[in-house]
Amino acid sequence: MYVYHFLSSEAKQNHRLPPSPPSLPIIGHLHHIGPLIHQSLHNLSTRYGPLIHLRLGSGSAATIIVSTPDLAQDFLKPNDLNFSYRKYTLAINHITYGAGFSFAPYGPYWKFIKKLSTTEFLGVRNLGRFLDVRTRETRELVAKLTVKAERKESVNMTEELLKLTNNVVSQMMMSIRCSGANNEADEARDIVRNVTKIFGEFNVADFIWFCKKVDLQGFKKRYEEIRRRYDVLLEKIIVEREEMRRKREAKQKGKDGKGKDLLDLLLDVLEDEKAEIKITRNHIKATILDFFVAGTDTTAITLEWTLAELINNPKVLQKARNEIDTVVGNKRLVEESDAPNLPYIQAIIKESLRLHPPIPLLIRKSNETVTVKGYDIPAGSMLYVNIWSIGRNPQYWDNPLEFNPDRFLEDGSSTLDVKGQSFQLLPFGTGRRSCPGVNLAIREAHVLVAMLIQCFEWNVKDGQVLNMDEQGGLTVPRAVDLVCFPSLRPNTPHIFT
Template identity: 35%
Template sequence: MSLISKVSDAPYALVQWWWQAGSEIYQYRRDNFFVLSIFLVLATAITVSRWRRWSRRERTPLPPGPGGLPIVGDLPFIGTQLHRSFAKLAETYGPIMKLRLGAKVCIVVTSPSLAKEVFKDHDTIFANHDVLAVGAIASYGGVDIVFSPYGDHWRMLRKVSVSEMLNHKRLEAMYGLRRKEVRHMVSQLYSKAGSPVDVGEQMFLTTFNIITSMLWGDTLEGEKGRRTTVDVREVMDRVVKLLGEPNISDLFPALAWLDIQGLGRRMKKEISWFDQMLDSIINKRLKRERERASGRGEEIDDGVQDKDLLQVLLQQLNLKAKEGVPNNATPGLTISHIKALFLDMMVAGTESTSSAVEWAMAELLKHPHIMKKAEEELEEVVGLKNMVEESHLPKLHYLHGVVKEVLRLHPPAPFLVPRCPSASCTVGGFMIPKGSKVIVNAWAMQRDPMSWDNPLEFQPERFLRSGDDEYDFSGKDFRYIPFGSGRRVCVGIPMAERMVPYLLASILHSFRWQLPNGVELDMSDKFGMELKKAMPLVAIPSPRLSNSTL
């Protein structure tokens, strides 16, 4: 075929190819039209279904709240005294409101009925705590009892804490340790009689010594032990301050990896020191247990009188027989869990107890007639020729009223521990989004005039009505929840019920107290992880007992 003929046939071939290709495409489309139709119908049905669910969800609105600003939300308007700011906002927006703190949606609850929905009606959904960025570091990655998520692991930790650490039998067995430290405190105060004393500092030192004695006993002895104890207290104080500092990583979780303020790095440094110190204590105790086991065999399991909590928990580990410790293992328990539990007890137990006693003394100094009633009860029950023992506490009804009233006006944690719902749910007719930060303002609820007569007045008598046992610390009455409520109520309540009245009774019974000349009593508070006095309480003790040798 000539070149001219090929060129002249090219347009015809191109048209023929185009027609054939188009026919094939048409045939493909016709053959698959039924499949495509089914796909479009299903896609439409799914879209309509999702739209309906979204529409129904939107009919349950979020709680009301201030508008806020882009990016920062309501942060510029809430100040630093959050317990007071949130209570004031609740007067405008109601007992449940929404705030946007940076990128975090925060729901604030300020009524007993709504607290009941959170802590009881939807307890499982709200069983997780909102984990702080530095809190995860301080708790060995969230394996402690405070920040670990609700589930089998948390149940194991709570069971160990209750059955081996904070039950009545164990606390009774360790009374000798508490008694020894309280007597030492009274002796120190006697040596300072007539001089100003920082009450909160003295209570902190005593409580710290009590708790560390209960945790690891006399494992640290001599001068090295005393130095370590001082170092532990300083490190713990820095840990508490880091936990209470506002953190950009919590307000803007997407930026947490940057650790802009360096709080995470500082917390890692403190926990690293704490970790090495505990390793040293644990290794010493394991060595001692091996030595005891080689001489006494299974006898180290008999009784609880001489056992501190470290010895008890080490016996719950899945240790090999060559370690010299009985293999009464608790599945899943590790050394890291023991360290995290110890840090929980040291931070929460020491700060909350010492702060409660300091607030109690401040209220009693402010109300001398109430202090006189407490002193008269102590004279009647204990007598001026004896020292206070824990066995006296059940008879000190007025003193218990003082303690309860202090915890009403000055709860240790004004927001308790904020919760984080595992699913979206409805509370008070409003939608609470999954993953939000839910705060129950216990401080405001316990001062609510709808629940309390003369709520701002210090009146221990309100807890002394005949047959009225509704205001206990269990959290069953949602008007009074200083230690929280629900399945994650504070596990340390049994210890607090002993230590706060015992410390307060001891210093009230042994000394008369007065303010230094010219000093005005400052009752202002400072918001933080613990609700502490803004100005430390300084008072002067003078001996009250008839026998100074006591």
């Protein structure tokens, strides 16, 4: 039976596909893929060329790997619509109730949530409305770090930054803080990290048809447990909100439409019989999970890599300090509105996103057969654009492994943007499926990094150089948590007045 399956799937492949490394029967190229998938793909591309195709498992669709800006543009610009679909795995399907937004196929449901998120939830007006939440959270972190500094205690910045981004997004989505002396906070953070980890791993059952029923790696058990824990957490929050809405409705009928978070926006759609899209409770849970996963870990990872690079590059840190001292001074704390006047801080964030894109691979799926660069790419093929590899390619970047923000201030590079127009730098993706949270992420990153630089000196145990190893998953955090000893800079602005 397997022989038939193998031959029939191969027989269907009359397409002229890009070149491919040697493969093995049944597993195809799976043996080339290690836990850090983006690095394995980078190594394959270095050896076999910037455009290759792989077969990951038996009978699976072709996976096209693209590793240069020009090729990324060839695939994603003229063919944006065709590649606006995503990979769907057993874990993604189960954890997102088969009803999420980030992995939804391009279609009416995706378009509806995209519009809701870009015009309302993450729109400029709403970002303005939540400025006080972001300010409060950043100041709270500075206050906490101040106490640690005075006591000469260490701080796990990986944990603190994730708490902060969780708090910002959960207040924008559900008007609740994830931090505090409650178990829900730890539970939410733990779920997010587990979800990004399992979404980014290769489950053999997704690729080898006869493994579908056997849980060889214990994957099924893990993703079922994650969904169960998430469901308990979200069900409680939704029930509480429904109760609140009933009370609110009784009190102020007709005063709707003001000050809504994402949960309210979605419950409005759920309850509206005339809504253009019918959604279920599972859609709500899945969408909230999507934004949680997509919007908290990613921003926290950018912040922790940036701080780690600054610690390892004292000259860059000093230059950033000089900029902040000149532009903002020490009479007040830096604010979001200072960002346009801090070009070096902006360059630091770009440089961090170049070397450490939190999502290292743009993963898309094609809907129709198309020809790109003379190759036929069949419908249903997976496309992996390795933005991690593009950011480290010496053909496009001088001394790519050096953390040098000045490269973004030089003529010719100063216009490189991160919002999907420069194919050399795509940390937020490009086109229809690009990140809807880019404006929020950039605002948070600029002000927070500037504030950490403005207020503190950063030291690590025994003055060591930080280890910059990565951990695998859909996102790429540091392999080891970033633990630092902050100390207050002389004349730090007083934040409690």
